[in-house]
Amino acid sequence: MAGKGTPATALLNKTKIAHTVHTYDHDPRHDSYGTEAAEALGVDPAKVFKTLVAEVDGKLTVGVVPVTGQLDLKALAAAVGGKRAKMADAAAAQRATGYVLGGISPLGQRSRLPVVVDESAQRFDTVLCSGGRRGLEIELAPADLVTLTTATVAPIAD
Template sequence: MAGKGTPATALLAKRKTVHELHTYDHDPKHESYGTEAAEALGVEPARVFKTLVADVDGKLTVGVVPVTGQLDLKALAAAAGGKRARMADAGAAQRATGYVLGGISPLGQRSRLPVVIDSSVRDFQTVFCSGGRRGLELELAPADLIELTSATVAPIGA
């Protein structure tokens, strides 16, 4: 799949993880990358997870939640063993992950950040997350996503 390679897809290939790539034409006018992906791919929005970078007590931490909700910053801080969390500066998030906003994947990040995935991930046989660029989604088993990111699983969605 020429031109579709990202650090996330390279990681999946290297680890021989079963997955499917899904592409769609990203519309820059769409207000939500995650809901755009669900609509474009025709999948239940609760199965599509967005990757958000937060600052937990001065340490960048990744929260992965369904696009149907929001990240509960207090719950993320608690799950990450911290006291306070706030959304990270966009530039810091992009530098740390190596991805652009709207295309941040929990997989293959430049800096290995702690990851917390919402517990609803276990409700599905497969879930979708960003493949590392806008218009590219990865479909994989929740257990593989958890393992590849060394994630903590906790109720962090609001």
């Protein structure tokens, strides 16, 4: 993977957290990055998590939910002690995280944003999340994902 590392993979390597990097050829015509990853890698879609950036009371916040569900904005706001949440502007999300849409990783973001991981992640020994670019997924233990992102775990998926 020389020359194709990302801030997410660099963080995992630096902290020596056990993980597996999975790559696949991204098809720009696919309508869902997460579903595409699950199909391409042949894994249960409930185990593949997408990273969504929302704005809670004016502050960018990250929700990590299974690709099989949707982010419950009210639940996300409640999880971080906020009142109102809406999806963040795409440009603001990309600027704050340092990643492009469809490749936003909860790991190694440019700005350290509050992260909430859906509680369903705890049902699995490992989960997959974006590695920081389209076509790159990282598989790691949910507890390690929570630790590295200092995340809150809460029921935030519909």
